[in-house]
Amino acid sequence: MTIKFGSFDGVCQTAALVICPLIGDQGIEPTCYSRNVDLGGNLLFQPSTVFVHVVAIIMTIIMILHIRSKYTAVGRKEILTFFYLYAVIQLLAIFLDGAVIPTANAAYPWFAAVYTGLLAAAYCCILVNAFVGFQFAEDGTPLSLWGLRISCLAVFGVAFFIAIATFKSIAGLSPTKPIGLFIIYLIWPIICAAVYVVLQLILIFRTLEDRWPLGDIVFGTAFWVIGMVLLFAFSATICDAIQHYIDGLFFSELCVLLSVMMVYKYWGQYHDLEFSVGSKAAVWEVKDPLLAGQGNSAHGGDYSEEDSGSNYGFAPPPGFGGYAGGGGKAASLVGGVSGTQLYDRKVGGGPGGRGYPPNGGY
Incomplete structure (x- = not known):
């Protein structure tokens, strides 16, 4: 053709x-x-x-x-x-x-x-x-x-x-x-x-x-x-x-x-x-407020003041006097008493303290 x-x-x-x-x-x-x-x-x-x-x-x-x-x-x-x-x-x-x-x-x-x-x-x-x-x-x-x-x-x-x-x-x-x-x-x-x-x-x-x-x-x-x-x-x-x-x-x-x-x-x-379209793998930085301590602490020094105090900067409820706010000591994961308050005593314990390690071992 x-x-x-x-x-x-x-x-x-x-x-x-x-x-x-x-x-x-x-x-x-x-x-x-x-x-x-x-x-x-x-x-x-x-x-x-x-x-x-x-x-x-x-x-x-x-x-x-x-x-x-x-x-x-x-x-x-x-x-x-x-x-x-x-x-x-x-x-x-x-x-x-x-x-x-x-x-x-x-x-x-x-x-x-x-x-x-x-x-x-x-x-x-x-x-x-x-x-x-x-x-x-x-x-x-x-x-x-x-x-x-x-x-x-x-x-x-x-x-x-x-x-x-x-x-x-x-x-x-x-x-x-x-x-x-x-x-x-x-x-x-x-x-x-x-x-x-x-x-x-x-x-x-x-x-x-x-x-x-x-x-x-x-x-x-x-x-x-x-x-x-x-x-x-x-x-x-x-x-x-x-x-x-x-x-x-x-x-x-x-x-x-x-x-x-x-x-x-x-x-x-x-x-x-x-x-x-045009996307790249997203990189996420996870910041857990529960793990945030004071701004100058060993574990909380990387977190900003906002991160460490935003969720825990309010007054503790009644009966939780040891509960630390945003500017205090790190809060316990169990609640009520911080880890340093519970175990920060000399070995053998003192008045009001349990001591660490506990008396009698494990």
Whole structure:
């Protein structure tokens, strides 16, 4: 397959894209595409690809529910927008890839334009999400969320207009010269994916001590690249080899789904490690007030006056006359009489003293 900038001829002859029936003089038909299936008198095109779309919707719903349950996650609302867009794209693709809306129908160009706009908006969303981890704007705030939404809406509007103007020959655009559509449909996704991967690698190496999320980025990128290569380079070859049962579009959509799942897995791992970002092992100095004596004593000299007197600087309760305050002798761990008062007597004992060692030994 040869790809010429601004031309879909080589692309559409290999891959059965949604926009291909609307490009060129009479549309461009792929040299090989998947068999259709008769369902109650209605033909369903690309049945294997439609099945992948259904699986993708189910998996996306599961991922959305998991993300919504993580209330304190970094960029939770921002990444949810991406998965919402992906789910809508998969739902719309069922009607377009499966020809539930026939290509000859007057509504098909409008749905194809909406699909193109949503696709461009989804890549814009993942691009903006790439900056969330850098906290240029605090995630979850109106500034962050509305910045994301306005950016996606603007890209959707531009892509939708370029698509429908190309299909309908409006504003100097035409199906025979789809340069703008070529940039939106093929170049824009590559730019967004590349920027996302580079920024996430910078984020991992600069802020995370753990390198596990690196594997998610590598696998996600690999799945996406493999999917694009299978679609645009080997779709016809796969289709001929498997006798029209499956073409490259099936494997492409499957690889994109796996790539999206890696984005979710990477985001989930980053959330699990968010409290270790830039962290070091904490060193704690334990000061036990019970062990604190006078400021000039052998055992209490390292403690400040605050530490030795804060908890024991009050008057002793009745019956505990020997209990020392913050400025007196060290308090006994048993209470009532300090250790020096109890044993600080000459050997053999004196009046009121027990002596140490006690009389009679042990």
